[in-house]
Amino acid sequence: MYPNILRHPGPTPIPKKVLQAMNQDMISHRSEEFVRLYRETTNRVKPIFGTIQDILLLPSGGTAALEAAAVNTVSPGEEVVVITVGAFGDYFVSICEKYGFHVHKLEKAWGEACREEDLTEFLKPLSNIKAVFATYNETSTGVLNPIDKLAHVVHTCSDALFIVDGVSCIGGAPAEMDQWGIDILVTGSQKAMMLPPGLALLSISDKAWKVIEENKTPSYYLNLLSYREWASKGMTPNTPAVSLIYGLSAVCDLIDAEGGFSQTVARHDLMKNMVRAAMKALSIGLLTSDEVASPTITAIRTPEGIDLSSFIGHLKQKYHLDFAGGLGHLQGKVFRFGHMGYCFPSDILEAVSLMEAGLQDFSYSFDPGAGVKAAQNVFLAAHRK
Amino acid sequence: MYPNILRHPGPTPIPKKVLQAMNQDMISHRSEEFVRLYRETTNRVKPIFGTIQDILLLPSGGTAALEAAAVNTVSPGEEVVVITVGAFGDYFVSICEKYGFHVHKLEKAWGEACREEDLTEFLKPLSNIKAVFATYNETSTGVLNPIDKLAHVVHTCSDALFIVDGVSCIGGAPAEMDQWGIDILVTGSQKAMMLPPGLALLSISDKAWKVIEENKTPSYYLNLLSYREWASKGMTPNTPAVSLIYGLSAVCDLIDAEGGFSQTVARHDLMKNMVRAAMKALSIGLLTSDEVASPTITAIRTPEGIDLSSFIGHLKQKYHLDFAGGLGHLQGKVFRFGHMGYCFPSDILEAVSLMEAGLQDFSYSFDPGAGVKAAQNVFLAAHRK
Numbered sequence: 001m002y003p004n005i006l007r008h009p010g011p012t013p014i015p016k017k018v019l020q021a022m023n024q025d026m027i028s029h030r031s032e033e034f035v036r037l038y039r040e041t042t043n044r045v046k047p048i049f050g051t052i053q054d055i056l057l058l059p060s061g062g063t064a065a066l067e068a069a070a071v072n073t074v075s076p077g078e079e080v081v082v083i084t085v086g087a088f089g090d091y092f093v094s095i096c097e098k099y100g101f102h103v104h105k106l107e108k109a110w111g112e113a114c115r116e117e118d119l120t121e122f123l124k125p126l127s128n129i130k131a132v133f134a135t136y137n138e139t140s141t142g143v144l145n146p147i148d149k150l151a152h153v154v155h156t157c158s159d160a161l162f163i164v165d166g167v168s169c170i171g172g173a174p175a176e177m178d179q180w181g182i183d184i185l186v187t188g189s190q191k192a193m194m195l196p197p198g199l200a201l202l203s204i205s206d207k208a209w210k211v212i213e214e215n216k217t218p219s220y221y222l223n224l225l226s227y228r229e230w231a232s233k234g235m236t237p238n239t240p241a242v243s244l245i246y247g248l249s250a251v252c253d254l255i256d257a258e259g260g261f262s263q264t265v266a267r268h269d270l271m272k273n274m275v276r277a278a279m280k281a282l283s284i285g286l287l288t289s290d291e292v293a294s295p296t297i298t299a300i301r302t303p304e305g306i307d308l309s310s311f312i313g314h315l316k317q318k319y320h321l322d323f324a325g326g327l328g329h330l331q332g333k334v335f336r337f338g339h340m341g342y343c344f345p346s347d348i349l350e351a352v353s354l355m356e357a358g359l360q361d362f363s364y365s366f367d368p369g370a371g372v373k374a375a376q377n378v379f380l381a382a383h384r385k
Numbered sequence: 386m387y388p389n390i391l392r393h394p395g396p397t398p399i400p401k402k403v404l405q406a407m408n409q410d411m412i413s414h415r416s417e418e419f420v421r422l423y424r425e426t427t428n429r430v431k432p433i434f435g436t437i438q439d440i441l442l443l444p445s446g447g448t449a450a451l452e453a454a455a456v457n458t459v460s461p462g463e464e465v466v467v468i469t470v471g472a473f474g475d476y477f478v479s480i481c482e483k484y485g486f487h488v489h490k491l492e493k494a495w496g497e498a499c500r501e502e503d504l505t506e507f508l509k510p511l512s513n514i515k516a517v518f519a520t521y522n523e524t525s526t527g528v529l530n531p532i533d534k535l536a537h538v539v540h541t542c543s544d545a546l547f548i549v550d551g552v553s554c555i556g557g558a559p560a561e562m563d564q565w566g567i568d569i570l571v572t573g574s575q576k577a578m579m580l581p582p583g584l585a586l587l588s589i590s591d592k593a594w595k596v597i598e599e600n601k602t603p604s605y606y607l608n609l610l611s612y613r614e615w616a617s618k619g620m621t622p623n624t625p626a627v628s629l630i631y632g633l634s635a636v637c638d639l640i641d642a643e644g645g646f647s648q649t650v651a652r653h654d655l656m657k658n659m660v661r662a663a664m665k666a667l668s669i670g671l672l673t674s675d676e677v678a679s680p681t682i683t684a685i686r687t688p689e690g691i692d693l694s695s696f697i698g699h700l701k702q703k704y705h706l707d708f709a710g711g712l713g714h715l716q717g718k719v720f721r722f723g724h725m726g727y728c729f730p731s732d733i734l735e736a737v738s739l740m741e742a743g744l745q746d747f748s749y750s751f752d753p754g755a756g757v758k759a760a761q762n763v764f765l766a767a768h769r770k
């Protein structure tokens with residue numbers, strides 16, 4: 001009866017209009033209707049990526065598209081740099097190692113971002129780097145790497161491709177793929193894109209295509225040249241996730257209705273600021289500094305004197321408020337508050353209110369209402385502008 | 386306004402109850418709700434595969450799962466036999482060649498099946514075969530290979546694994562994976578399983594798991610050991626296609642409501658017989674003999690004196706009847722009438738009637754109503770039993 005208030009980093013809530021759009025009769029993926037749907041929809045996604053390149057759609061999770069980006073550009077034994085600031089950066093290291101790439105790992109403490117100077121220093125002694133991989137938004141820590149600046153460093157200090165995992169922020173964070181110099185940008189459907197899981201989106205620069213054309217990809221399903229060939233005809237090599245493409249078209253309608261993608265980005269920024277102000281007002285620690293904070297997810301430290309696992313369980317059971325726990329060595333130390341996709345300032349006020357109720361149940365010492373008030377103030381200030 | 390009558394080999398029509406089931410709020414793929422959904426649903430799919438083994442769910446097309454079956458069991462340079470009787474068998478050959486397997490191709494003319502004796506003869510001079518691959522149902526020709534008999538030959542004449550592409554028939558054709566001796570059976574969601582595209586299902590024998598455990602899979606997303614590890618906890622390694630799993634649960638409800646899976650299989654057999662009887666009554670050729678005919682799709686030869694591409698286009702435009710064309714060298718020579726998944730005898734009567742109307746428009750010489758009458762007779766005879 002009570003709705004589950006899903007404040008996770010994904011899957012995230014699906015708008016009713018998107019569900020309705022997906023709820024259509026199937027069409028053949030070799031029909032004119034499909035070609036029209038595919039072309040129109042992928043064109044409408046381009047501003048979200050900040051690109052004039054084609055958007056390719058893979059019927060898979062974001063991970064598969066990241067793996068595609070790796071195996072289509074790099075061959076076993078070749079050197080790559082992987083910037084890792086958390087669990088999903090480490091995940092990318094595993095993918096590269098699995099394929100026998102020679103990996104140089106630029107690692108930062110969990111909760112920190114990779115700065116320009118870190119990458120500049122790191123690249124200095126290296127040559128022959130085929131690609132630099134980075135996560136734009138590290139889901140495990142709520143860190144947004146300064147991807148525009150890192151792109152600049154990559155292209156200034158090397159000839160490498162810059163390949164970016166944008167899975168947990170594209171659709172909620174600004175992206176100017178072409179202008180910044182991202183060579184491959186990847187995202188998934190189930191995060192800020194407001195869709196169920198099962199569709200990966202990626203776009204590829206001319207420079208990366210040249211590398212891909214010369215690469216001997218040991219993969220069939222993940223062969224990007226085959227996706228490009230079919231995309232030129234408005235189709236996909238295998239049966240695509242037709243219903244998710246219907247849904248993606250409705251997502252584009254919703255973003256238009258919000259006043260364009262810049263408004264969507266501004267909403268995410270506002271929600272981030274509301275959450276952070278609330279936690280500060282409640283004297284609850286944040287894992288990251290404001291400068292590197294993610295617009296889509298916030299990692300929050302355990303409130304003092306509280307057992308985190310009981311607290312999270314209690315919020316879910318009593319208030320149907322569903323936060324995500326910490327990953328890796330942050331398990332039991334932080335929880336994660338997702339605020340991406342189909343999420344609004346009102347949802348932040350609701351979640352902070354319920355969290356305060358839970359804190360009272362756990363006899364946490366605070367001024368009830370203080371968190372909500374702080375979030376409200378950020379909200380009101382944004383509207384006064 | 387007019388509904389499109391989709392008589393394709395997939396995507397196929399989706400039942401409303403399945404659409405409604407998919408139309409639910411998202412849940413976290415790391416939650417107890419998900420574990421319950423995953424375990425219950427995969428258990429209910431086992432009878433459709435005829436197995437007591439786990440059913441693994443990949444968030445991908447069937448092709449990716451076929452590729453997973455190949456790369457998890459065979460290493461570059463090792464010898465395999467691929468039985469190909471059409472376009473999708475050839476496709477499997479390409480996958481194996483891409484990965485550098487030494488492929489022995491057992492090829493039959495398009496429209497024919499691979500017989501027991503063909504495989505026995507073929508295997509005789511070979512040794513060290515790691516795996517034999519076969520398509521159960523060849524979508525391009527509407528041939529159902531005698532997979533039970535071929536399994537017997539594989540295990541009698543070799544130590545190879547028997548890996549079966551069941552993409553276009555599982556859910557509509559009988560399958561006794563364990564009893565017959567299939568080592569890996571793969572299917573996709575968008576054919577006889579009555580779901581949108583985006584979910585692959587596969588199951589693996591103990592013998593195949595032993596091989597997989599020793600294989601160095603050069604793949605991350607397609608690593609089956611990782612799927613097995615997570616499946617033991619009722620989860621998947623990456624974000625799964627949650628809505629399709631909701632839908633799959635509803636598909637199992639519908640099969641139960643039909644009276645169990647044997648009834649579903651019987652319905653497919655009946656529809657096949659209705660289509661074939663109708664075409665014979667209209668003096669229109671069938672590509673395959675009755676003995677090897679697919680229960681899910683029928684390849685029909687061009688009616689005499691008619692230009693096939695105009696005829697198919699006319700049926701679609703005037704009557705909204707959507708048949709699939711021929712593939713490869715059968716393009717322009719056959720069209721394909723899909724009768725799988727959410728398709729009933731009434732749909733066959735409807736499609737045959739509309740096809741007859743189209744034949745009249747093209748001044749084809751026949752006795753109007755003859756096709757429908759023949760299909761009706763098959764239908765009535767089945768109900769009299």
